[in-house]
Amino acid sequence: MKKLLFLAATSLIGACSWSQFDDLSDTTTVRGTEKPDGIKATEYGVSIAGATLPAETSGGKIAILSSGSGNYSTLALDPGGIAQDLGANETLGAHTIDSVTAKGTVLFDGVGQVVLVDNSNVGTVVAVSGSPDALSLDQQIPTPATPDATAFANGQLVVGVTSSGATAANIFSAKGTAVRSCLFTDGTTSGAPAAVAPAAVAIDSSMLWVYTKAGDLFGYPLTALDTCVVGTPTGPTTAKVSGPAATNNGHLAIITEGTSKYAILTAYDTAATSIGAIQLVNITTAATPVLAGSVISAPGVRAAAYDTFDGSGVLVLGYPGRANGSTSGAGAVDLHTVTGGAIAATASDTLQIPNGDSNHLFGRAVTTTRYNGQPIVVVAADNVVYSFYQTSLYAKR
Amino acid sequence: MKTRVLFAICVAVAMLATTSAFGQSADSLKKAQASFDTAQSEYLAGKFDEAAARFQEAYAARPFPQFLYNVGASFHMKGKRTSDVAAYRKAVEFYKRYLAEEPQAQDKANVEKAIGVLDDEIKRLDAGAGSGSGSGATAAAPSQEVQNLGDVKVRGLVVIVTEPQNATIYLDDKKKGPFATTPWSGSIDGEHKLIIEKRGYKVVESTISADPTKLVQFVSSMAQEDYLAWVEIASNIPKSDVFIDDKSIGAVGSSPWSQQIKPGKHTFWISKEGYDEYTETIDIAPGETKAVKGTIKGSPLGKIAITGYGIEDSQIAIDGKLLCERGPCLRSVPQGDHVILVTREGWKPYERRITIEAKAETQIKVTLVPKPSRSDAVVAYVVGAIFGGAGIYLGLQANQLHDDLNKEIASAHPPASNDSRFLKGKIYAIAADASLAISAITLVTAVYYTLRDKGPPSTALIDAKSVTLVPEINTNYAGLGMEVHW
Numbered sequence: 001m002k003k004l005l006f007l008a009a010t011s012l013i014g015a016c017s018w019s020q021f022d023d024l025s026d027t028t029t030v031r032g033t034e035k036p037d038g039i040k041a042t043e044y045g046v047s048i049a050g051a052t053l054p055a056e057t058s059g060g061k062i063a064i065l066s067s068g069s070g071n072y073s074t075l076a077l078d079p080g081g082i083a084q085d086l087g088a089n090e091t092l093g094a095h096t097i098d099s100v101t102a103k104g105t106v107l108f109d110g111v112g113q114v115v116l117v118d119n120s121n122v123g124t125v126v127a128v129s130g131s132p133d134a135l136s137l138d139q140q141i142p143t144p145a146t147p148d149a150t151a152f153a154n155g156q157l158v159v160g161v162t163s164s165g166a167t168a169a170n171i172f173s174a175k176g177t178a179v180r181s182c183l184f185t186d187g188t189t190s191g192a193p194a195a196v197a198p199a200a201v202a203i204d205s206s207m208l209w210v211y212t213k214a215g216d217l218f219g220y221p222l223t224a225l226d227t228c229v230v231g232t233p234t235g236p237t238t239a240k241v242s243g244p245a246a247t248n249n250g251h252l253a254i255i256t257e258g259t260s261k262y263a264i265l266t267a268y269d270t271a272a273t274s275i276g277a278i279q280l281v282n283i284t285t286a287a288t289p290v291l292a293g294s295v296i297s298a299p300g301v302r303a304a305a306y307d308t309f310d311g312s313g314v315l316v317l318g319y320p321g322r323a324n325g326s327t328s329g330a331g332a333v334d335l336h337t338v339t340g341g342a343i344a345a346t347a348s349d350t351l352q353i354p355n356g357d358s359n360h361l362f363g364r365a366v367t368t369t370r371y372n373g374q375p376i377v378v379v380a381a382d383n384v385v386y387s388f389y390q391t392s393l394y395a396k397r
Numbered sequence: 398m399k400t401r402v403l404f405a406i407c408v409a410v411a412m413l414a415t416t417s418a419f420g421q422s423a424d425s426l427k428k429a430q431a432s433f434d435t436a437q438s439e440y441l442a443g444k445f446d447e448a449a450a451r452f453q454e455a456y457a458a459r460p461f462p463q464f465l466y467n468v469g470a471s472f473h474m475k476g477k478r479t480s481d482v483a484a485y486r487k488a489v490e491f492y493k494r495y496l497a498e499e500p501q502a503q504d505k506a507n508v509e510k511a512i513g514v515l516d517d518e519i520k521r522l523d524a525g526a527g528s529g530s531g532s533g534a535t536a537a538a539p540s541q542e543v544q545n546l547g548d549v550k551v552r553g554l555v556v557i558v559t560e561p562q563n564a565t566i567y568l569d570d571k572k573k574g575p576f577a578t579t580p581w582s583g584s585i586d587g588e589h590k591l592i593i594e595k596r597g598y599k600v601v602e603s604t605i606s607a608d609p610t611k612l613v614q615f616v617s618s619m620a621q622e623d624y625l626a627w628v629e630i631a632s633n634i635p636k637s638d639v640f641i642d643d644k645s646i647g648a649v650g651s652s653p654w655s656q657q658i659k660p661g662k663h664t665f666w667i668s669k670e671g672y673d674e675y676t677e678t679i680d681i682a683p684g685e686t687k688a689v690k691g692t693i694k695g696s697p698l699g700k701i702a703i704t705g706y707g708i709e710d711s712q713i714a715i716d717g718k719l720l721c722e723r724g725p726c727l728r729s730v731p732q733g734d735h736v737i738l739v740t741r742e743g744w745k746p747y748e749r750r751i752t753i754e755a756k757a758e759t760q761i762k763v764t765l766v767p768k769p770s771r772s773d774a775v776v777a778y779v780v781g782a783i784f785g786g787a788g789i790y791l792g793l794q795a796n797q798l799h800d801d802l803n804k805e806i807a808s809a810h811p812p813a814s815n816d817s818r819f820l821k822g823k824i825y826a827i828a829a830d831a832s833l834a835i836s837a838i839t840l841v842t843a844v845y846y847t848l849r850d851k852g853p854p855s856t857a858l859i860d861a862k863s864v865t866l867v868p869e870i871n872t873n874y875a876g877l878g879m880e881v882h883w
Contacts, residue, residue: 018826020799025819028806032815354805354812384815392809 029390032353033075035383041066045380050369060371062378064385077371077387142179143172148213148249149198156225158208160198170195171210173225182228184210184220187235195233200252204261207238207286211252211265215245219286241289243267244277251304255313260284260341262292264315266304276301278315278336280343296345298334306338307368307375309394313338314348316377318363324352331362333379335393349392351379362386371397426558426614429458433554433612436467440551445475448551449487455612459556461582462499465491466508467551473515474549477539482522485515503584511549514542553611556582557591560618564595565655572650584609594656595619596627596686625657626681630689632667637693640666652691660685667691670698670729697755698729703739705763705857711741739763739855747855754861762858769851777843781836788832791825798822 035044047065060077149160156175163170169181185193196218200211207219219238228234248270255262261284269276276298282290303318315336324330334347353362365380374397377388390396436451449471456464469491476484492512496505518540557566559579568576568589577583579593585607593601598619605615630639631653638648642664649656652667660683668674672695681687703713708724715735720728724739732755739747744765753759798818805812812818 018795018823018830021795021802021819021823021826024799024802024806024822025814025816028802028811028814028816030811030813032813034815349809352810353816354810355816355818384813386813 029388029396031077031387031389033385033387035066036073039066039073040068042068044383045365045385048365048367048378048380048385050367050376050378053370053373055370055373057370058372060369060376060387062367062369062385062387064380075385077369079372144169149201149210149252151201151203151208158201158203158225160201160210162197162213163195168195169230170198171201171208171225171228173228180225180228181230182225183230183233184218184224184228185233185235186212186216186218186240193233193235199246199250199267202252202254202263204254209252209254209263209283210236211243211246211250211263213245213247213249215243215265215267217241217243217252217263217265217281217283217289219283219289238283238286239288241281241291243279243281243291244295253304253306253315254283255306255338257313257339257341261286262338262341263289264304264306264338264343266298266301266315266317268302268304269298269300275299278317278343280338280341282341293342296336296343302364303366303380305366305368305377307377309375312393314393315343316366316368317347318366318379320361320364320381322363324356327356327358327360329359329361330356331360331364331381333363333366333377335377335391337393351377351388351391353381353386356381360384425458426556426616429455429461429464430612430614432458433464433467436471437551437610440467440471440474443474443478445471445478445484449475449491452551460498461554461556462495462502463552463554463582463584465495465498469495470549470551473511476515476518477543477548480522480539482519482526485519485522489515489519511546514540514546518543551610552584553607553609553613554582555585555605555607555613555615556580557593557605557615558617559593559595559601560616561595561598564593564598564601564619567592567594571656572648574651574653591615593617593619596655596657597625597684598622600657622657624660624683626660626683627655627686628658628663628665628679628681628689629653629655629686630665630667630691632669632675632691632693634669634672634693634695637667637669637672637691640668665689665691667693669693669695696731696733699732699753699755700727700729700758701735701737701751701753702727702758702760703737703763704760705739705765707741707744707765708739708763711739711744711763711765714738714740737761739765739857741765743768745850745852745855747857749857749859751859758862760860760862762860763855764857765855766853771847774843774846777839777846781839781843783836784832784839785836788829788836791829791832795822795825795829798825 035041044066045064046067049063051061051063053060058079062075062077064073064075066073143159143161145161145164147159147161149158151158156173159172159174161170161172163183168183171182171184173180173182184196184198186196187193196210196216197213198210199213202209202211203222206222208222208225210218210220212218217238218236218240220234220236224234243265244267246265246267248268250268251264251266253264253266255264260282263281263283265279265281267277267279278296278298278301280292282292298317298319300319300321301317302320305316307314307316315338317334317336318331319334320331321329322332324332330353333351335349335351336346337344337348351363353360356362360381362381363379364382367378368375369378370376371387371389374394376394376397377391379386379388432451432455436448436455439445439451440448449468452464452467452471455461456468469488472484472488472491475481476488489512492508492515496502496508499505502508521540557577557579562579564579566576566579566581567573568585568591570590571592585605586609588604588606591601591603591605599622601617601619603615603617605613607613632639635652637652639650639652639654640647641649641658644666658681660681662678662680664676664678666674666676667689672693675691675693677689677691679687679689701715703721703724703726705711705724708726711724712719713721713724713726715728715730715737717736717738720726720730730753732753734750734752736748736750745768747763747765749761751759751761799822802812802816802818802822
């Protein structure tokens with residue numbers, strides 16, 4: 001009886017302080033932002049990109065690509081951690097993309113450049129730029145095939161497609177209003193070098209690295225982007241090194257540890273053709289890349305990002321189809337430390353949504369972004385974007 | 398021995414003396430009776446001088462004032478028939494002697510009026526004789542005033558004489574109180590039971606039939622009752638009820654009260670409605686006289702009469718004490734302010750502060766109205782309880798969610814800010830607050846429904862009537878009459 005009275009009393013007290021739930025919500029280090037009401041797209045957050053802001057900048061920014069009535073929006077994270085949608089339809093400018101599939105990608109420099117790449121509508125790449133030295137405003141770049149990979153490279157946009165047609169081209173670079181079409185080959189086939197099919201592209205200070213769907217890694221001088229001519233193949237300047245096949249595209253990150261340089265190859269999973277995997281490649285000597293360690297199986301991985309947290313490299317892998325207990329399709333994100341020229345085979349931490357719904361697809365897109373000058377992990381799920389201001393791998397931002 | 402013989406002789410002499418005196422009295426009364434009867438016959442025959450002479454003889458035998466009146470009446474009638482001034486003067490003389498001996502006579506006013514009229518008539522006749530208009534006092538006819546007095550009738554007389562005298566006379570019932578003491582003469586009508594008591598003597602009970610034209614005598618020689626005692630009971634409140642030994646048989650009479658009583662221990666109660674009861678127990682020896690003087694305290698009373706529809710199923714209380722188990726209720730209550738409460742199962746009670754006046758009857762006709770249904774209060778209680786229960790349940794749920802989220806936030810993998818449990822908990826908390834608020838309001842409303850006096854109240858019509866006793870004197874009777882005013 002006393003216990004019942006106590007419970008009743010505490011329930012009354014608790015009931016009277018319902019605002020505590022707002023306080024609790026503000027206290028948690030994981031912020032979830034639902035699709036804003038103004039977003040007309042049916043799928044919010046099929047791809048996300050964190051802005052690389054200067055270290056002294058407070059708060060943070062995230063670009064979010066939505067599918068359906070395709071658009072993007074920018075999400076501002078204020079210094080207190082509150083996410084604020086900055087606008088819903090600023091994204092496409094004068095252009096319209098009827099549909100953005102789940103594999104659309106987005107690049108975001110945090111200042112204003114935003115590039116939307118749609119791989120469902122062949123030949124449609126829309127670049128919306130607020131940075132005049134990179135791209136023209138509301139620029140639409142025609143491509144002959146499905147765009148699979150994108151990267152910023154020294155003030156220009158690089159788009160990789162699977163070459164096809166009479167005038168084959170698989171790499172497009174855009175700078176200002178000029179668009180250059182290139183055909184990059186593997187350079188190894190005698191007499192008829194084969195065009196590479198980019199699964200992901202990345203750059204370092206001098207090289208454009210292409211991770212092909214076949215699983216090969218090739219390096220091309222950045223200068224080639226300025227000199228290439230349609231119909232004249234450009235071969236790699238590096239030796240061929242083969243990692244896991246990435247028929248469903250993948251992620252390529254170029255990292256530096258001390259004097260060493262590595263490429264992290266992440267092959268996205270597709271149940272039909274390949275299983276997700278990770279491979280570290282030592283590219284300290286660019287001409288002769290060497291596989292570092294074994295392939296790490298990552299079944300179900302569909303998104304990847306890399307950043308340095310408190311001095312330690314962390315590979316962020318998204319598994320949107322992973323079950324969380326009995327909740328199927330809840331999704332998860334594994335954090336693998338990358339140190340000493342090796343990727344930890346076992347995740348150092350796994351991020352999940354404790355109360356996630358089934359098919360929440362947590363981890364269908366991942367990125368890192370600067371928040372208050374420090375990197376944080378941002379994870380997209382079904383119509384929700386989560387910002388992790390603290391994990392076991394880094395302190396609260 | 399010598400002393401005892403002497404005492405016996407003294408007693409015998411005293412008894413003989415008493416018997417002799419009583420015998421002489423009886424003889425004189427017999428002589429008066431004979432003279433009265435003769436005078437009555439002479440008077441009816443119009444022989445007023447003879448009648449007056451016989452009435453004077455009767456008076457000489459027994460000096461009853463009524464005989465003097467009858468002498469005056471005889472001369473009055475002679476004067477009227479013959480306009481005889483001398484007869485008128487004698488009439489006036491005997492009327493005055495009558496009043497002198499019977500100053501409290503009930504017919505004093507009439508006799509004085511007759512004296513006045515006859516004096517005027519004497520003056521009128523003397524004036525007529527002085528003017529030489531006639532042959533004397535017999536010439537003129539009676540004046541109109543004399544005519545208006547009508548013919549005078551001689552009076553009968555009831556005479557009650559006892560031996561010894563100073564015995565108490567009761568008529569019909571001792572509860573009416575003492576009538577007179579012996580010897581007594583006067584006028585009474587009709588047949589009456591006669592009770593005569595005297596301390597130390599046996600009670601005499603008889604019946605007397607009074608005739609207004611006759612001299613009726615009741616002569617009794619009372620026998621001594623040496624073995625009885627005598628008690629005299631008095632109260633500070635006259636006419637108090639007197640009970641002796643057993644209250645259940647009722648009051649034996651009203652105070653002041655006296656009677657012979659068997660020697661021994663007796664208990665006496667003196668009570669009167671509205672007053673305290675006085676009780677005293679005394680032990681009386683044979684031949685002894687004891688006085689019981691009771692002082693009772695109380696306040697004057699008024700009456701209250703409570704009637705109304707359904708009053709037979711109602712309970713009436715006054716000042717918080719049950720007055721009547723059921724109505725109609727007629728009770729005497731002390732004068733002053735009282736709170737009347739009439740209750741009936743299933744009906745609204747009627748309560749009223751009223752002022753009861755002494756010697757007044759306050760009539761209260763009550764109209765009770767049925768108690769309204771309390772179903773609205775019951776519904777409100779149920780609804781309040783449901784919302785209260787729901788509020789507590791929701792509050793517990795909210796607290797549980799709060800605790801769970803708190804723990805998770807403190808863990809390495811906290812919930813996201815958009816976790817549905819934050820909103821759910823908030824909704825639970827708000828719903829709990831709302832439910833508890835609704836519950837509180839509903840319960841307050843229920844209490845109000847319970848306490849409010851719904852519908853018209855029970856009412857009553859109050860009417861007060863004064864009841865007073867006033868002395869009344871009439872040609873036919875004298876006594877107390879009741880007057881009712883409203």
